[in-house]
């Protein structure tokens with residue numbers, strides 16, 4: 766068994782509370798070599814005693830591909846956490862591209878910046894700390910517009926974040942959102958907490974909003990991918 770495969774399964778127990786890894790996902794992950802910068806992010810998260818809720822590796826690679834394929838220059842991230850997705854987004858940028866990342870907690874913004882710096886992207890990212898909605902209003906006030914927005918923050922505000930993302934988008938911009946299945950809760954008719962209801966609403970909006978064309982990827986914990994017309 767290749768080393769990465771082995772290590773993937775050793776961390777599975779830790780990941781199980783978030784997402785039951787499928788054989789297809791494990792097979793896909795086993796094809797890729799370990800990624801030092803991303804491994805460092807995961808290590809730093811563990812060292813702080815935090816649950817690792819970074820985006821799945823396969824979706825991280827997709828973020829890089831989508832940023833690069835769309836030639837996005839101005840990228841917005843809502844929810845930095847440890848910087849895993851920030852690195853993936855930044856890897857898709859050309860040298861003029863920049864990332865603005867919104868993070869509620871200063872401790873996590875510091876962690877993400879340290880990890881982005883370790884990965885060589887420290888000068889390409891600006892962290893803005895505090896409630897995301899206030900930061901989005903501020904970005905709007907600065908007349909900022911984005912080519913790509915990645916939503917991966919508190920799930921109860923997903924519909925609000927989608928509205929802001931559309932409002933702050935250049936025509937043709939991409940909007941991607943993680944955790945659209947909420948570890949299965951989105952699909953479970955017996956689960957009707959406010960985050961679940963908001964994510965269901967968000968998913969329906971992604972699928973039906975006439976301003977968007979979109980798809981929903983059902984691997985890992987679900988990923989919404991939309992393009993603003």
Ligand code: MG
Pocket residue numbers: 818819820917943944
């Ligand atoms: Mg997530």
